[in-house]
Amino acid sequence: MDGRVREHAEVLVDWSARVEAGDDVVVSVAEDAHELGVAVAEALGERGANVTTLYGSSEVSRAYLKGVETRVEEETGEGETDAVDADDFDSDPAVDRAIFEAADAYLRIGGGRNTTATAGVDGDTRRAYATARKGAREARMDTDWVSTVHPTRSLAQQAGMAYEEYREFVYDAVLRDWEALADEMARMKDILDSGEEVRVVTERDDAPDTDVTMSIAGRTAVNSAASVAYDSHNLPSGEVFSAPYDTEGEVFFDVPMTIDATRVRNVRLAFEGGEVVDFSAEAGEDALADVLDTDPGARRLGELGIGMNRGIDRFTDSILFDEKMGDTVHLAVGRAYDACLPEGESGNDSAVHVDMITDVSGDSRMAVDGEVVQRNGTFRWEEGFAAEAE
The missing domain is CATH 3.40.1830.10 (Thermophilic metalloprotease (M29))
Incomplete structure (x- = not known):
């Protein structure tokens, strides 16, 4: 062996x-x-x-x-x-x-x-x-x-x-140094825990734009360091995630995925009042529709996740790996995780939880309460972070 x-x-x-x-x-x-x-x-x-x-x-x-x-x-x-x-x-x-x-x-x-x-x-x-x-x-x-x-x-x-x-x-x-990665991801958790609104923007010549805002006020972000001690349940892991609500705007997911054994590619979701009001996919649109029609909660977000595991360096069509990859952000429609919610409060409820990923390695920014915390895949504490767009 x-x-x-x-x-x-x-x-x-x-x-x-x-x-x-x-x-x-x-x-x-x-x-x-x-x-x-x-x-x-x-x-x-x-x-x-x-x-x-x-x-x-x-x-x-x-x-x-x-x-x-x-x-x-x-x-x-x-x-x-x-x-x-x-x-x-x-x-x-x-x-x-x-x-x-x-x-x-x-x-x-x-x-x-x-x-x-x-x-x-x-x-x-x-x-x-x-x-x-x-x-x-x-x-x-x-x-x-x-x-x-x-x-x-x-x-x-x-x-x-x-x-x-x-x-x-x-x-x-x-096989990572999980304690060291947990310490780094704690920086992102602290930012989300003290924030109220997240905005993700991508502006590319070869793909539809993303411009979406969501509330995270009152939520607790999870430092997903591959251990139940961190309220983390995947190995590998390497993401920080929260349970957003009141989502507005449009998102384009350019990372291919498999949903219910069906290849799904180039998904666009439009949100109004926190709910998906329009959607499309270049491939696998019927599978996407099946997910969104599961129940009322399937048209609302249950998760905002920020990938931070740089040991994952390519897309593999496996959500277990792809959503943890550095330079990515993912949103999941469906069930919210209790670990992100105040005690006694129920978050978005659904029989499904389906993640979709967008590449933020270039022509992108993520801001919390108006302050850019990641630009073109680089976090503000990392070498090479550009405080202003070039």
Whole structure:
């Protein structure tokens, strides 16, 4: 076994999830993530934790959802079809909720055989399933959960990289000096915590402009340093995020992404009164529409994220990596994270949380309360920051 696999497992168990002796840990392992799953199980055993293992297969999920579609079609009569809705699933089956309600931590190890395994499943079906499992999802998110990925050939292919090259990329992003990065990101957190309004502007000759403002007053930014101790749940991480509201303006997302196994590219969202009132996409517009139609909260922002992990140096069509990349800003429609909200206050609620990314490495600026804090991807405390546009 490559020594970096064991190091990855140790970072996940110790730094990220902070697992202690006696903890009940649920580990979901994707089809081709077996090697990292083995290393994680060994690390958990050495620390005295209790382990329950799940098989996290997108191909199995697709088969189940297609089976539901077949059942619903047959029930409506031969030759007829009907959209699947949440009533076609049991709402939060007891076994789903129970396993997460009893868990102290949940570790999701991604790395499937096919990154588009759920292609062909109707958007209504995916949306209905997400709605029906909302309670189980909330129970899972109440644990010390962390999501990571094992470098696989399917992910390398999706990223357009040789397998060996992709492994180097993943470990450069994961095996970081997380304490040092946390200290740097704390600067951005302090700015957002004391701010009331964020404005992001891009002005490029080869793409539509972005000019969007959003309120962050009363919110608490999360220093997402890849550890539950920082209210951070992804490994790798390396972003600072908040829960914006009262969004106005237009955003152009120029970083391609995959939504529900569908390639989506060049998305434009227009906001009025905090809500998406118009949208378009050069590719994958139907998948984007499915997301926005999930529920009322899916047309409002749940997250503003600022990428700060410079160990991630290219786009890979994986949101786990791409949204953390330095020189990027991402916005997510849908659910807001409780960690950003005042105690007792509910933020934007939705069954979905879908991130979209814009490149701010050039011809861009981000201002908080009118003061530019990042220009062309460089933060004001970094060498080369230009206080004024050239």
